[in-house]
Amino acid sequence: MNEAQERIYAAIAAIPPGRVASYGAIAARAGLPGxxxxxxxxxxxxxxGMTLPWFRVLRASGEVALPRGSKGFREQCRLLKAEGVEVKNGRVPLSRFGLDADVDRVLWGMPGF
DNA sequence: GCCATGGCTAGTA
DNA sequence: GCCATGGCTAGTA
Known part of the structure; x- marks a missing residue:
């Protein structure tokens, strides 16, 4: 496994439960923008043998990338919901579940914001 | 040639 | 939805 590969898998593994990230965001976090x-x-x-929270990776739009109706699509939606992520017809609101959504929460809690 | 992407636009309601 | 891209692979020569 090459370095880029390891970094990408590591970036995916680092997504906390209940949160999601886009393919592009993972690439960027792995030091491979674009x-x-x-x-x-x-x-x-x-x-x-490698366990990975693959289902926490979505399109930049918040949509599940797998084809609708596919086994993987249903499985991904199921796993996301199982950990409290809101999925409404194949789509997750990134503003609430995206990796940096907590930044928003912090700002909301700050006087003056 | 293919695609588990992303970004932007037209066209509707 | 459509098109531009980038990177990788299968399949031919």
């Missing part, structure tokens, strides 16, 4: 598609491809070939 490599969103690489993230998607690597998710399709996760090594056996």
């Amino acid at each position: 490599r969103a598609r690489l993230v998607g491809r690597l998710l399709g070939e996760v090594p056996d």
Whole structure:
């Protein structure tokens, strides 16, 4: 496994439960800005035995990227809901569940914001 | 050639 | 929804 690969898997593993991140955001966090598609491809070939919260990765729009009606699509929605993420027809509101949504929460709690 | 992306636009309600 | 992109792979020569 090359370095880029390890960093991307590490970035995915670091998404906290109940939160989601876009392919692009993962790439950026892995130090590979612009490599969103690489993230998607690597998710399709996760090594056996590696446990990864793959379902916390979504499109930049907040939509589940897998084709609707596919087994994976349903599974992803199910896993997300299971940890409290709101999924309304294949889509998650990033403003509330995105990685930096907590920044918003902090700001809201601050006097003057 | 393919695609587990992303960004932007037209066109509706 | 559509199109531009980038990166990787299968399949041919």
